[in-house]
Amino acid sequence: MTISLIVLVVAAVFVGVFMKSMFGFGEAIVSMPLLALLPVPLQTSVALIGLVGLTVALLTVFSGWRHVERPVLIRLAASTVIGIPFGLIMLHLVPSIVITSALGIFLIIFGCYSLLKKILSRKIGRPLLNNRGWVLPFGFASGVLGSAYNFNGVPVVVYGTLRRWNPDRFRGTLQAHFLISGLLVVTGHALGGLWTLDAFVLYGYSLPAILAATGLGVLLNKRISADKFERYLFMMIILLGFLLILPSGSA
Known part of the structure; x- marks a missing residue:
């Protein structure tokens, strides 16, 4: 590995962790497509962002533990375990160009959904998906997307939005x-x-960036309009999705 490549990888991790500390999720959604544009093997990127995501979770989970909806969390964990092997199988058997292109399409869809979710949530007068069983497919999707893309938080974001x-x-x-x-x-x-x-x-090279991005994100979260910044974030996610489905991004 060259020094320039290490610097670019650390920068991609920093941006993703910064987004996570600002909004509560997003490090994989931002960092994975950035890493996919670099000459880093897909499996190395997946393993790296998995470790980064776990580190950030350890740094941030305790402040919000009292607000956790524990019955939902238990069901999510159980169904996530079932989904993880399917994601690993997909990662090993499906060519990386297919996974990268699918990642780009997924980012575009998720970014567009996220831009519209506030409008949709205002029109929804009551929580949807009241049946407890609905959490299971979202947990399963979390396991599949988590082990393949490190996108384990995205299905829970969608579920939490629908549950209001x-x-x-x-x-x-x-x-x-x-x-x-x-x-x-x-x-x-x-x-x-x-x-x-x-x-x-x-x-190891990314650890200082993880700590710095977490602290900076928490600091700026109190000073910047989250609504405006969130719109810019999802616009960037959509742009990254388009970059990944271009021939140069999928190569």
Whole structure:
């Protein structure tokens, strides 16, 4: 690995962790497509961001633990375990160009959904998905997307939006889920043979950036309009999605 490549990887991790500390999620959604544009093997990127996500979860989970919706968290964890092997199988059997292109399409869809979710939530007068069983497919999707893309938080974001969780419950439950699913996903990566020396070297170089981005995100979160900044974030996610489905991004 060259110094310039290490610097670019650390920068991608920094941006993703910064977004996570600002909004409660987003490090994988931002960092994974940025890493996919670099000459880093997909499996190394997946293992690295898995370790980064678990580290950030450990740093942030305790502040919101009292707001966690525990019955939902238990069901999410159980169904996430079932989904993890399917994501690992997909990562090993499906060509990386297909996974990268699918990642780009997913980012575009998720970014567009996120831009519209506030309008949709205002029109929804009551929580949807009241049946307890609805949490299971979202947990399963979290396991699949977590082990393949480190996107274990995205299905929970969608579920929490449809359930109309208040901000404290949303953030607390999401952070607790990141910790539990992060442990499961990282274990799956280890058992699935994704851990490499390069991944740990890049993780070691990224640790100072993780701490700095977490502190900076918490500080700026209190000073910047979250609504305006969130719109810019999702616009960037959509742009990154388009970059990934271009021939140069998928190569």
